[in-house]
Amino acid sequence: MLRYILKRVALSLITLWLLVTIVFLMVSLLPSDIARNILGNTAPEASVIAFREEFGLTDPLLQQYGRLMKSLVTFDFGQSWSTKRPVWGMISAPLLRSTKLAALALILTTPISIAAGLIAAKYRDTRIDRAIVLTGLATSSIPEFVTGALLAVVFGVQLGWFESVATFPPGTSLIGQLDYLLLPASAMAIVYFGYIARMMRSGTIRALESDYTRTATMKGLTGGQVMWRHALRNSLAPTITVVSVQIGYLFGGIVGVELVYNYPGLSRVILDAVKDLDLPVLQVAVIIVGAIYMITTLLADLVIAWLNPRARLELGQQ
């Protein structure tokens, strides 16, 4: 197990390094006069040159790359161009708020999706199954911000059940915040329902068709016992993988939902940075979200390996 963990972590670190390099290359190979664009056409040439000097835009690429790597390795993350504040200071609080929203979405969606997947598998090819599969297909294909907008219209504006603006006043209690966060979190929960339910369904069907399930049925266990003790445990592995992948996607898709509800999360920082061409902020935001995705998939792989020795073997053979 230890060897597996070390190998898997090493692979993740290589991928993370590649990810940083890809982002750096994308940013620096886009041939643009960014200083001129930030300062505007009317800015005097001298201030454009001063800007380039100040942020090292005239340095050789390798040197800029080294600076980025150094700032990431030391968790310093550099300085914003527009506010001149440290990037981490600008990102950390909104990132935490986005995490809260994402966590709520995950809490809402995971149990319901797993239950729906199990039910669909149990009543395979009946009307119930088809209804669940079709609902999942429909909801997971609609962009988060569209679902969010429709929920805001129906439950926020028309029915008035929940707040359709997610900026709660400071000092609101955790329960009180729910009132504001429930709609945006539901929008994301609805989108991810389809992915998780589908994976759970196919995993359970595979488990139900396997030899060990037949053995369990033959030795006289009831349907419920077979489901809980044998099928569920084995169909969880692909579901854990898909949930972990969704955690990464949650942070990618959250931007649209946050904008619909005016939620002061990551989206606000990112969209401001887009407006001001605040490259350091954008770059770090993309890298952090990518790193979150990689950490969650890494953790999922470790959990699966811990549950199932066969998965450990597979990586060993690669």
Add this chain to the structure above:
Amino acid sequence: MSEASASSATTSATVLEQADAERKQARRESWRLLRRRPGFIIGMVIVVFWLVCAILEKRITPYDPFTYTTKAKLAPSADHWFGTDKIGRDIFSRVLAGARDVLVVAPPAAVLGVSLGTFVGMTMGYFRGRVDLVLSRIVEAFLALPVVLVGLLVLSLAGTSSVLAAITFDSRKVLVIYVVALLFTPIVARTVRAAVIAERDLDYVTSARLRGESATFIMTREVLPNIAAPIVVELTVRIGYAIFTVSTLSFLGVGVQRPSPDWGLAISEGRDVLQAGIWWPVTFPALAIATLVIGVNLVADSIQAVYER
């Protein structure tokens, strides 16, 4: 090696003809199965409806989607089925015309992404070894990148670049196509790589290699037709995701620009009057996106089910 000796009796041209005939037969069979699926029919009806809107655009809209009037923020009525927006444009007309914006961007982006991805995936799967090892790591890293965030990053920067302006013919839409295609390439490559690996050790590839065919020939004439099914499935799925991504980017303000009737853009414009109870500028474009992606995904799902039966 019985296949190799059989093919030496006939010429390789007739073998290819036979294979073509078999594939045509299989295609007819798939088409017959597809037509029997209600999901496919419903999906096609929705997709064709929006395609017709995209093609006819102003010719079928009751009002001009771009002219603004003094009749702002009117609720849906017999005159304006979906109401009017905050500068008095007819929303029904704008929703119909908005189909064009998403349909000229998303499907080409998917086609370009799948083509590039097929090329990369085939290279990885066919040559294996070090090429595959390196490319696989890069693909892995790309997959961790949040598509929408990278889209935001690249599109906001690209707006400032003169070289990019040249290769995109100064069109925001072409730029969005490139960005989305590029983001999809690694995802497609991974699927195609898996399909190629399943094929590359089969007898027909070996015998082609023994005949002394070049790698290019084997990949394009032998392997490619046999992995056409997963590629078609991938393409339909990607079209769905492309619509998803393109409309999200428009909503966030880095995609198609004003005064385009694009649906994502329309939702973002209607957002600030939503709090005042003016729900129609947001609702109808949102429903338009929802129906189009559901339609595309119903079609994609049916094609997948038929090919993977």
